[in-house]
Amino acid sequence: DGGITQSPKYLFRKEGQNVTLSCEQNLNHDAMYWYRQDPGQGLRLIYYSQIVNDFQKGDIAEGYSVSREKKESFPLTVTSAQKNPTAFYLCATSPGQGNYGYTFGSGTRLTVV
């Protein structure tokens, strides 16, 4: 079955540590996205990538970094510079240009302890 795999589902991090969230897809979609969701809030775009080896900042990119070395993979690193990293992180993909919606992964819940 085609889909998006986000791992791990729950992640705990000590303050000051970097942590990388995984997002892998086998949908052959060109575009991939990372969103952050805080309790009771909507989704805010962190980074997105429309093709391999290219990515753009979203609305809240500070304290985060990404890479897109393969079409299937778009890992997100939450760095120690992110002041308030505890949140629910969702990865999404879409086929590319056009009025396509997104397919979402099941999310990673990050807690800083």
Added chain:
Amino acid sequence: AQKITQTQPGMFVQEKEAVTLDCTYDTSDPSYGLFWYKQPSSGEMIFLIYQGSYDQQNATEGRYSLNFQKARKSANLVISASQLGDSAMYFCAMREEYGNNRLAFGKGNQVVVIP
């Protein structure tokens, strides 16, 4: 400026009744798409329904229908015959043709279906 506005407080709905979730949007792009997603407590985002800006008819998908009023820039979701499994957060989103394929989301509507 906020592109998608969802302002209703949390809603309680009796099972088997219909519920309407409001969504207004802001764009100057003539070509855009509107989407509704459901997010149950497990966290995954489930696509429900899509409406294109040039579509003449309101979109329908099973128990979901979209009341699209282009002049008013509103795209309200109607869920008919509510079921207990409809309890979730519902998000309206918009994708503009010239917006780098980004989906802009509203803050969501909480729906609780009661037996």
